[in-house]
Amino acid sequence: MAASYNRTAAVAGLVFVGLGIVFLLEALNVFELRARYVWPVVLIAIGAAVLASGIRSSRRRP
Amino acid sequence: MTSELPPLDQPAGEEGAEPATPPTTTTPAIGRRIPSGRLMLGLVLLAGGVLWLLGTLDVFEVSVWVVLSIMLIAVGLALLVGSRTGHHGGLVALGVVLVVELGLGSSFDVSLRGGIGDRTFSPTSASELQREYRLGIGQLTLDFSRLALSPGHYSIDAHVGIGQLLLRLPPGQPTVGSPIFAKAGVGDVNVLGKEDSGLDASVHLLSGGGGRGGGVNLFVELSVGIGQVTVDGS
Numbered sequence: 660m661a662a663s664y665n666r667t668a669a670v671a672g673l674v675f676v677g678l679g680i681v682f683l684l685e686a687l688n689v690f691e692l693r694a695r696y697v698w699p700v701v702l703i704a705i706g707a708a709v710l711a712s713g714i715r716s717s718r719r720r721p
Numbered sequence: 722m723t724s725e726l727p728p729l730d731q732p733a734g735e736e737g738a739e740p741a742t743p744p745t746t747t748t749p750a751i752g753r754r755i756p757s758g759r760l761m762l763g764l765v766l767l768a769g770g771v772l773w774l775l776g777t778l779d780v781f782e783v784s785v786w787v788v789l790s791i792m793l794i795a796v797g798l799a800l801l802v803g804s805r806t807g808h809h810g811g812l813v814a815l816g817v818v819l820v821v822e823l824g825l826g827s828s829f830d831v832s833l834r835g836g837i838g839d840r841t842f843s844p845t846s847a848s849e850l851q852r853e854y855r856l857g858i859g860q861l862t863l864d865f866s867r868l869a870l871s872p873g874h875y876s877i878d879a880h881v882g883i884g885q886l887l888l889r890l891p892p893g894q895p896t897v898g899s900p901i902f903a904k905a906g907v908g909d910v911n912v913l914g915k916e917d918s919g920l921d922a923s924v925h926l927l928s929g930g931g932g933r934g935g936g937v938n939l940f941v942e943l944s945v946g947i948g949q950v951t952v953d954g955s
Contacts, residue, residue, distance in 0.1 A: 668809050672800030675816040679794035682823040686786035692827050701824055 670708045678704060761799035762811045765792055786826055793819040825946075844868050847875065854879040856886075865891040872936030881945045888943060888952045901926040903943040903950045912952040926952075 678701065685692045769792040776783035796816040803809055841862040844850045847870055854861060854877065861881050868891040879886055903910045904923035910916065912924040943950050 666804070668800045668813065669804035671813050671816060672797045672802075672804060675793050675797030675800065675820070677797075678820055678823075679790050679792075679797055682793065682827060683787065683790035685827050686784055686790050697824055697827065701820065 670711050674704050674708045759811070761803055761809070762815065765795045765799060765812075765815070768792075768795065786823065789819055789823050789826075793823065847871060847873075850875060850877065852877065856880075856884065857882045858884055860885040860887070863888045865889055868892075870937045870939070874938045874940070876940040876942075878942045879944075881948060883946055884948045886943055886945050886948070886950045888941065888950075890952065890954050891937075891939070893937070899937070899939040899941070901941040901943070901952060903941075903952060905944070905948060905950055906946045908945060908947055909949045911950070913954060 681692070684690060769788055772783060772788045772791070773785065775781060776785070776788065793816060796812050796819065800809055800812050800816070803812070836856060837858045838856075839860045839862075840854075840856055841864060842851070842854060843864040843866075845867050847868075850868065850870075854863060859881070861879060861884070863877075863879060863886075866889045870891060879888070901912055902923070902925050903912050904921070905918075907920055908922060909918040910922045910924045912926050915924045915926065917924050941952075943952070
């Protein structure tokens with residue numbers, strides 16, 4: 660049980676680091692984020708993270 | 722040869738005697754470590770607060786979005802490092818809050834700088850014209866209908882975080898060489914009848930039809946994070 664929580668934390672960590680880098684570059688005016696792209700990408704990232712953590716935990720079950 | 726060990730019937734810990742073996746009871750609470758999740762959460766909040774405060778005190782120039790982005794990266798790294806020791810629900814919650822805040826702030830340009838309420842500016846001369854107008858939440862009205870400008874180049878930049886932004890152009894504007902850029906992160910934009918609405922709504926009026934304008938070039942840039950932008954003629 661604890662192992663699945665650990666994987667969730669790891670996946671969440673990866674997503675946060677990725678999004679943090681994107682937002683930091685935008686704040687430093689490296690590029691401009693547009694609303695019509697930001698929220699779909701955030702949803703995709705969160706969905707992918709949930710799927711990844713769910714698939715990994717289901718593989719461990721007999 | 723006499724033995725230096727205490728007799729077997731002597732209870733351990735009796736005054737003057739030392740136990741032959743270390744106690745096997747549970748370790749005392751002394752030296753107990755702070756849970757790593759709380760430690761990391763505390764460090765992230767502390768570092769973020771210090772950066773934010775130093776920026777506010779003008780010790781160095783740093784944007785709040787840069788601070789929040791660095792905090793999000795730190796939360797992610799802390800989760801990666803600490804994933805072996807637990808689920809760290811507090812860090813995940815903090816990360817979600819940061820993502821929502823950064824997403825709102827960057828994509829919709831919701832800046833709450835400038836206060837809350839309704840503001841109206843009605844300059845009548847170039848000296849009363851400000852380069853920048855800001856309002857956090859509310860309605861910002863820029864009534865330039867009595868503004869008399871001498872020939873030259875002028876530029877204004879107005880932003881409302883959440884609410885309405887209304888600009889009434891000076892007489893004779895817009896003219897050739899006086900572009901108007903208006904946008905809304907989410908909402909409606911109406912520039913002299915040209916409309917756009919929804920996400921990233923924007924209207925660019927590059928060249929007005931009001932003639933040369935007597936040498937007056939007024940560059941106008943208007944934006945709202947969430948709300949409406951309206952530009953009317955005088």
